[in-house]
Amino acid sequence: MKKKSLWLLGMLIAMMLFVVACGNDDDASSSDGGDSASESTDGENTEGSEGCEEPTTYKFFDASKSDDDLNTAETKLGKMFEEETCVNFDIEHIVGDVNQKIGTMIASGEYPHLMNAEQSTDAVIDAGGFVPLNDLIEEHAPNIKKWYGPYLEFMKRSDGNIYIIPSGASNGYIKPPNIYQGAWWIKRDVLREMDYPQPKTLDDFFDIIEEYVSNNPQIDGMDTIGFTALTDDWRFFALSNQPNHLAGYPNDGGVQVDLETHEAKVYNNNEDTKRWLEKLNEVHHKGLVDQEMFTQNYDEYLAKISTGRVVGFFDYHWQVADALNTIREDEDFYSEYMAFPVVFEEGIKDQYLDPVGFAASPGQGITVNTTEEERIEIIKFLDYLMQEEIQKMITWGIEGETYSVDEDGMFYQTEEQFAQTSVDSFRREFGFRTFEWGWPRLNGLFDDGNAVEARNQPSVAQLAYNDVDKEFLDAYGIETFAELFSEPDERPWYPAYDAPIETGSQAQLYEQQLDDLMKRTYPGMIFADEGDFESLWNSYSEEFEKLPIEEFEKVMTEYIDNKVRVAEEAAAAAE
Numbered sequence: 001m002k003k004k005s006l007w008l009l010g011m012l013i014a015m016m017l018f019v020v021a022c023g024n025d026d027d028a029s030s031s032d033g034g035d036s037a038s039e040s041t042d043g044e045n046t047e048g049s050e051g052c053e054e055p056t057t058y059k060f061f062d063a064s065k066s067d068d069d070l071n072t073a074e075t076k077l078g079k080m081f082e083e084e085t086c087v088n089f090d091i092e093h094i095v096g097d098v099n100q101k102i103g104t105m106i107a108s109g110e111y112p113h114l115m116n117a118e119q120s121t122d123a124v125i126d127a128g129g130f131v132p133l134n135d136l137i138e139e140h141a142p143n144i145k146k147w148y149g150p151y152l153e154f155m156k157r158s159d160g161n162i163y164i165i166p167s168g169a170s171n172g173y174i175k176p177p178n179i180y181q182g183a184w185w186i187k188r189d190v191l192r193e194m195d196y197p198q199p200k201t202l203d204d205f206f207d208i209i210e211e212y213v214s215n216n217p218q219i220d221g222m223d224t225i226g227f228t229a230l231t232d233d234w235r236f237f238a239l240s241n242q243p244n245h246l247a248g249y250p251n252d253g254g255v256q257v258d259l260e261t262h263e264a265k266v267y268n269n270n271e272d273t274k275r276w277l278e279k280l281n282e283v284h285h286k287g288l289v290d291q292e293m294f295t296q297n298y299d300e301y302l303a304k305i306s307t308g309r310v311v312g313f314f315d316y317h318w319q320v321a322d323a324l325n326t327i328r329e330d331e332d333f334y335s336e337y338m339a340f341p342v343v344f345e346e347g348i349k350d351q352y353l354d355p356v357g358f359a360a361s362p363g364q365g366i367t368v369n370t371t372e373e374e375r376i377e378i379i380k381f382l383d384y385l386m387q388e389e390i391q392k393m394i395t396w397g398i399e400g401e402t403y404s405v406d407e408d409g410m411f412y413q414t415e416e417q418f419a420q421t422s423v424d425s426f427r428r429e430f431g432f433r434t435f436e437w438g439w440p441r442l443n444g445l446f447d448d449g450n451a452v453e454a455r456n457q458p459s460v461a462q463l464a465y466n467d468v469d470k471e472f473l474d475a476y477g478i479e480t481f482a483e484l485f486s487e488p489d490e491r492p493w494y495p496a497y498d499a500p501i502e503t504g505s506q507a508q509l510y511e512q513q514l515d516d517l518m519k520r521t522y523p524g525m526i527f528a529d530e531g532d533f534e535s536l537w538n539s540y541s542e543e544f545e546k547l548p549i550e551e552f553e554k555v556m557t558e559y560i561d562n563k564v565r566v567a568e569e570a571a572a573a574a575e
Contacts, residue, residue: 052082052083052086055073055082055086055087055088056086056087056088056377057071057087057088057089057090058087058088058089058090058112058113058114058374058378059089059090059092059112059113059114060089060090060091060092060112060113060114060115060116060364061091061092061094061105061111061112061114061115061116061117062091062092062093062094062115062116062438063093063094063098063101063102063115063116063117063118063120063362064094064116064118064167064362064437064438065093065094065437065438066093066094066095066298067093067433068093068428069090069091069092069093070090070091070434071088071089071090071091072088072089072091072431072434072435073088075428075429075430075431075434075435076429076430076431077393077394077430077431077432077434077435078431078434078435080393081381081384081385081390084384085380085381085384087377087378087381089114091434092112094118097233098117098118098119098120098233098234099119099120099123099234102117102120102123102124103120103123105124105129106123106124106127106129110369111124111129111367111368111369112367112369113366113367113369113370113374113378114364114365114366114367114378115129115130115364115365115367116362116363116364116365116438117129117362117365118234118362119234119362121164121361121362121363121365122361122500122501122502122503122508123503124365124367125157125163125164125365126502126503126504128368129365129367129368130163130164130365130366130367130368131163131365131366131367131368131370131375132161132162132163133161133162133163133164133165133365133366133379134156134160134161134162136366136375136376136379137152137162137379140376140379140380140383141379141380141382141383141386142383143383143384143386143387144165144379144382144383144386144440146386147169147171147386147440147442148165148169148440150358151169151358151360153566154358154360154563154566155360157500158500158502163365164360164361164362164363164364164365165363165364165365165382165440166358166359166360166361166362166363166440166498167363167364167437167438167439167440167441168358168359168441168442168443169358169440169441169442169443170356170357170358170442170443170444171442171443171444171445171446171447171452172356172444172445173355173356173444173445174444174445174451174456175353175482175487176353176455176456176482177455177456177458177461177462177480177481177482178455178461178464178480178481178482179317179339179352179481179482179485180317180318181251181316181317181318181352181353181354182241182245182251182314182315182316182317182352183314183315183317183339183340183341183352183485184199184205184312184313184314184339184340184341184342185312185313185314185315185320185337185338185339185340186199186205186208186209186311186312186337186338186340187308187310187311187312187335187336187337188333188334188335188336188337188338188468188472189308189334189335190208190209190212190311190312191208191338191472191475192334193212193215193216194208194211194212196472196475196476198340198476198484199340199342200340200341200342200343200346201342201343201344201345201346202246202276202279202342202343202344204342205312205340205342206227206279206283206288208311208312209226209227209283209288209311209312210226210283210286210288212224212226212311213226213287213288213311219308219309220307220308220309222307222309223309224309224311225290225304225309225310225311226283226286226287226288226289226290226311226312227280227283227288227289227290227310227311227312227313228289228290228292228293228296228301228304228305228310228313229242229290229293229313229314229315230298230301230313230315230319230320231293231294231296231519231522232296232297232298232301233298235298235319236515236518236519238314238315238316238319239522240268240518240522242276242314243267243272243273243275243276243277244256244267244272245314245343245350245351245352246272246275246276246342246343246344246348247267247272247343247344247348248343248348248349248350248351249267249351250351250352250354250355250488250491250494250495251316251495251497252264252491252494252495252496252497253495253496253497253498253499253556254266254267254268254497254511254514254552254556255267255496255553255556257491257493257496257560259489259491262493262557262560262561262564263553263557264496264553264556264557264560265553266549266552266553268514268518268544269540269541269544269545272344274537275344277522277525277526277533277537278533278537280526281525281526281527281528281533284526284527285530289526289527290304290310291527293523293526294522294523302320302322302323303323305320305323305324305337306322306323306324306326306327308327308332308335313337314342317339324336324337325424329423329424333466333468333469334468336468338472338481339481339484339485340484341484341485341486349486349489350485350486351486351488351489352485352486353482353485353486353487353488354488354494354495355488355489355490355491355494356444356494357491357493357494357495359495359497359498360498360500361498361500362498363440364382364438364439364440366378366379382439382440383440385435385439385440385441386440386441386442388442388446388447391441391442391446391452392411392446392450394431394432394435394436394439394441395432395436395441395452395453395454396411396450396454397421397430397432401417402417402420402421402430403417403454404417409448409449409450410449410450410457410459411450411451411454411457412457412459412460412463413454413459413460413463415463418460418463418464421454422464436453461480462479492563492564492567492568493559493560493563493564493567496556496559496560496563499555499556499559499560500559501555505551505555506548506551506552507548507551507552507554507555507556509547509548510547510548510549510551510552511552513547513548514544514547517540517543517544517547521536521539521540521543524536525537525540
């Protein structure tokens, strides 16, 4: 059965569930978790906490992004939510090494009330740091049940427990107008000077960089950087994933999955990876590769891009958004970057746009440093956020203030509304930046056909384009920037990168040893003297073959097969 049908039918099952609403009428100064909400047949909380004088503050540690620490009630949305639920959160964002920070928590046994442990999620679960959420969801979270219904089985670990609520329950597919995932980016100034070339292959991409650097050895008095990459800490995947994408595969978590057999195979020692590293070595000798690529930290990497001195790079938009937003806010529109779906050679279908999918991890978990009453109150707050009307507030804002509605019920923005919601300082103060990611939320479409994210609504996307944007759209004969990218193939298992890897297992050992091996050997291969690459690659391959590859591939293949099975069973039950 086609994947889209599987997911849509799965959603029908969830939508048929009888759900009840729950609110929080707790005493103003305590977290007693009393469940006195009114009931509703639409699965949404309809009653808040009237007469709340002293809200309860919980601590939330968010390792998913670096940002300013704040209390949610310091934002407009957060204050409104506090008035309804009598709950707010002190959010601490990650600074420094995630694994070290989480490791300290595990060693001490001291956790915040709510936590997103990002890549250390499995370690926290194995250490007993998160509490099971099954009963809490069943008894107190009708909206989470409603929207996450098709995915609850995916959220269960091997012990049958759900510990994490990920940020994103897909509800239909909409092709984004712009690129928010992985792509190969080239500075617009470069494209304009060279009469708008369209790189389709890796050779095309570097040919453009080479020609431009040759003619422009400096940009604004600084040495031009032809190509750089993000390699800092856990973000190393931004470099190691590149050969996988070039070969026409999506980001499935260190494996390439056969569309027919669903067999997962690692690629870090196959011809795709060798071809990519050898190409980097080649362009290094032409002076095109950033010599600080393996020593710069994340902030330094972003700073280089925001200065406009980098000609091209590969990365996921969400990792470079701060740098790209900085350039746009400065209205230096020709210093912005345009995304291209580069592959090794023509004929390979690009897979940069994500298909409908569900990642069970990372996400938010309630920690053991909570009482039963506190757990109930926290899960009720998370469930409150999953009301469809609250979701619309989180992504669109307030009708008449940040968006409007036409006679057909479709959301749109006036030019003034769009300009206001495009300013980062406003997004922070309003609460968009705080709530739109990291918490339980929807992806794709609302049931009324509106895009969950305003930026994906066609009318808003068109409104977002300035004269320089339109210049490039016209030059490439497209109406949106994502038009250059192929529609994704259907993958019922996507993504596989959320597969739970048991700590201490051979599969986990593979991931750790591979990470160490790549970080130790990739710099040497990329910056190798001419003629030395082949021997260094052979040495790397010999070490790679000693890793527990088969154990990792087995775990990944079994996980993919299980995802496909659950999707098929959900579809069959709906027929």
